[in-house]
Amino acid sequence: MSGPVMGEPGPGGRFGEFGGRFVPESLVPACQELEAAFSEAWADPAFHGEFEEILTDYGGRPTPVTECRRLSERLGVRVLLKREDLAHTGSHKLNNVIGQALLARRMGKPRLVAETGAGQHGVASATAAALFGMECTVYMGEVDVERQALNVFRMELLGAEVVPVSSGSRTLKDAVNEAMRDWVATVERTHYCLGSVMGPHPYPWMVRELQRIVGDEAREQCRVRLGGADPDWVVACVGGGSNAAGTFAGFADTDAALVGVEAAGGSAVGKGVPGVLHGMKSLLLQDEWGQILEAHSISAGLDYPGIGPEHAHLAAIGRARYVQAEDGEVLEVFKLLSETEGIIPAFESAHALAWVVREAGKAIPTGDTVLVTLSGRGDKDVAQAREMLR
């Protein structure tokens, strides 16, 4: 592929061999409309102005980069955190939904549908809908409704309708199916507010662009802190891969090593093979016949059998590497960061840190500087952690 790494996708929304638009014909026109609307908006300074103003005045951006003094001392590597946990609604998800809600308004669509795993994207979508006076329906697997009960209540409080999904594995993958089924039937007045860098073109590209504010900010903040230098390592957790893509986008043209950390039980790069699901060609957990397998993770947000197509491409060309963290070490790190830094991370984000803790002084040489995107705060996981640590 020509063009810069993490630039615009190729024709048809391709990242190397991955990506594309594998949707029923009924949805092709809506995807085309969205692609045109986003291309136009993203070239329009007025759109950027409004997007950034909302993220600043309402969303609390820019989020800081925090130096982890006690943790760094303990690990022998210098750990910096990009603090998306401090953004409004408690994770990076708000960046994407504010952008998409603005687009929905531009396209004249008064209703949002969304899927959610951990509930963070659902909460963010419900928040944006409240802010813009839109209707919002969130699909959430029954398993996740149970383990993230507080987020269900939050969404309802924000005026959204939460629909539990009982098909398949009753987690994120099935919530995506159900959201798409809703969208096919309601596309005229509904925008599908997809929560990660997955799905049909233009979503993987659009969501990465809407999240690149994370990486762009972090790069400048690191340069100020590191005397003009970039970190040696840039690490983020990967479910669909939106916080990682947004972070990586800011560092793709630096010398920083990019590392995406998947849940061991949902490792599409580690254990997946190329396939087509949810509108995209990417790496997927599947059996020998192509039936999609269920992912298993302590964290609802990483419980997904695929990965965004651009990540599959970054893995293929070797620009980023993808590693895994086990549930057990994630729980350890959940405690560790709480105790050493006074920051309770989301289970998802703890995956990124778990790899750093494991590899400090090994894959990561002592003395190196590591930027970790802390994609969200752990409040939503406290009840589950309490059960598990008992």
Add this chain to the structure above:
Amino acid sequence: MSGPGALESRLRDGRDAGRKLLVPYVTGGMTDDWLDTLRAVAGAGADAVEVGIPFSDPMIDGPTIQASSLAALERGTTPLAVIDALAGADLGVPVAVMTYYNLVYRAGDRRFARWLADAGVAGAIIPDLPLEESGDWRLEAADAGVETVLLVAPSTPDDRARAICAESHGFVYGVGLMGVTGERAELAATAGEVGRRLGPMTETPVCIGIGVSTAAQAAEACREADGVVVGSALVRRILDGAGPEGAAAFVAELRSGLDGA
């Protein structure tokens, strides 16, 4: 492909003889006696049959076909088991399989097309493979002599619909409504609109599917189209235990609805 294949020839002949076309859908492997059911369905007035190869994530299907897919998968149904069963089925009418692209892609376009051709399957319907993404598959399918049926939706603009019709073989699948498969109390207005739009665009027969649930609805849809695909209404009866006779009785009812129209 030179000249129409087995599926399209059969459907053109039926249409040209003044007959409204009936294409019932059954999910492969959904019950122990699915093949007997399919045979009974084929013999009860069908012009062709559509056989679903079950996929774990049937995104464009509603609850009924989801349930039949799950039942088939729980019975251990694999794509090749369905295709092999069809090879020996001797149905007397052409067969088109319906499945999702991942099952095709996993096997490889070429290998999957060969499997179908070797089993005597005439056509393939892959609803998550729209025109732009289907080029590689269509080349392999054509090479193996398999007709690829493409779909046109109510949301498809005319110029795009024309391009799709030009590449669709077997028949053109006119999507009757914006939504997933499933029974509806009434035929959607969009079913008639799609039929009316597509008719003048193509010589290939146009069949309306999704949301065609009763004999009366089938007859109504055929006022603007050459035929209908009936899926969920039949599959629900099979799930409810209709068996081969019950399934055939429903198809016969659809047939007389079309003949009487």
